[in-house]
Amino acid sequence: MTDIARSAQLTTLLAALRRAFVGEVGSEGAAGDELHRVAKLIAAADQQPGPLHPTSHPVTAHLPEVLARAEQRVPELAAALRPIASALPWRYGYAPRADAPGLESAMAWAELIGPLAPIVSHEACFGLTLIGPHSFYPPHRHPAVELYRIVVGDPQWTVATSTSARSPGALIFHDRDVVHAMRTGDEPLLAIYSWTGDLNTSSVWA
Numbered sequence: 001m002t003d004i005a006r007s008a009q010l011t012t013l014l015a016a017l018r019r020a021f022v023g024e025v026g027s028e029g030a031a032g033d034e035l036h037r038v039a040k041l042i043a044a045a046d047q048q049p050g051p052l053h054p055t056s057h058p059v060t061a062h063l064p065e066v067l068a069r070a071e072q073r074v075p076e077l078a079a080a081l082r083p084i085a086s087a088l089p090w091r092y093g094y095a096p097r098a099d100a101p102g103l104e105s106a107m108a109w110a111e112l113i114g115p116l117a118p119i120v121s122h123e124a125c126f127g128l129t130l131i132g133p134h135s136f137y138p139p140h141r142h143p144a145v146e147l148y149r150i151v152v153g154d155p156q157w158t159v160a161t162s163t164s165a166r167s168p169g170a171l172i173f174h175d176r177d178v179v180h181a182m183r184t185g186d187e188p189l190l191a192i193y194s195w196t197g198d199l200n201t202s203s204v205w206a
């Protein structure tokens with residue numbers, strides 16, 4: 001496929017991701033404020049995408065199931081994601097953990113807007129996180145403010161000391177340096193994420 005065709009697919013995907021991320025129902029409080037902030041920042045970053053650099057990450061083995069589930073819940077997003085999903089820059093950046101063997105193959109994220117992403121922004125990161133079924137993303141933190149919008153999956157989500165089940169459509173807010181963790185069940189998790197604030201300091205295990 002040509003770079004021009006991939007660029008068009010990525011532009012279509014980003015438009016669908018923005019609509020799914022912002023949603024139709026307003027959110028209140030800190031999550032709502034951050035959602036409006038991110039919407040403005042990613043709109044301001046909208047420009048001609050640079051080239052994609054596919055990574056062939058093992059987590060893409062879960063894409064067929066994720067796409068099938070997404071077709072039932074968010075068909076527009078599924079249609080935009082399907083032709084380009086495996087070509088996205090999926091990666092994993094944590095140090096190994098002896099108590100979490102195989103985690104580096106079970107989860108990854110694809111950053112589409114950000115300092116090193118196909119669409120460059122130094123104000124916000126925006127992309128997708130994919131975690132396989134029966135996986136635990138251990139407690140971690142980062143100085144960036146983060147939002148997640150769940151697309152597929154019913155994970156257990158921990159924010160600080162509170163753990164609850166989250167469902168597709170849920171908007172989840174992590175303030176700077178708040179410890180959080182996720183555990184998937186029978187379904188893989190696909191979520192749209194954003195970062196604002198300190199984009200240059202990586203996540204660390206808590």
